[in-house]
Amino acid sequence: MRRLPIIPTILVLAAVAVMIGLGVWQLQRASWKHELLTRYADAAQDDTAVAWPGASDQYDDLYYRRSSFTCAEVLGRDxxxxxNSDGEAGWVQIARCRTARGDPAAVQLGWTQDPQPISWNGGEVTGRITRYGEGIRLVADPPVEGLAANAAPDPRALPDNHIAYAFQWFFFAITALVIYFLALRRMQAKSAD
Structure with a gap:
């Protein structure tokens, strides 16, 4: 019987170890994600209002919580x-504001079938905090006058696919071992001829 090639075997086993490590890491992330989604679901059920955050390090603890701010100046609209609250597709109107204390803020004013931004000059808005790119926005509830109710931010809409990623990494590790085993058998069969 021929000896195993040392360098290829080490490389394949190292790659398999990395893939298994990534699978285990995804399982740990799945546990973390389930805890996070549970916390967000609890926050979405809580009607206790929190202060509008002034710094990004506060965001994570406030997602899906009720809040409000005064839009002192409208900086732009999109x-x-x-x-909407009935699940119909259309357009949500977003206003970029400067709050009364001078911080930038975004508010989802409401829903409409028309993509043209509405005229809105600011004021007090109340709703729930949700993600918006790298920042946050307030999803107005109730919507501003002239717009229909927004769909409520729902933490169940966040992707939770870490278990699938874990199994994918484990599958890749098994596949690498099988391919390497078949390659070794083929090499041994050729050397036996």
Missing amino acids: AIAGR
């Missing part, structure tokens, strides 16, 4: 694809 319309992005979104859904």
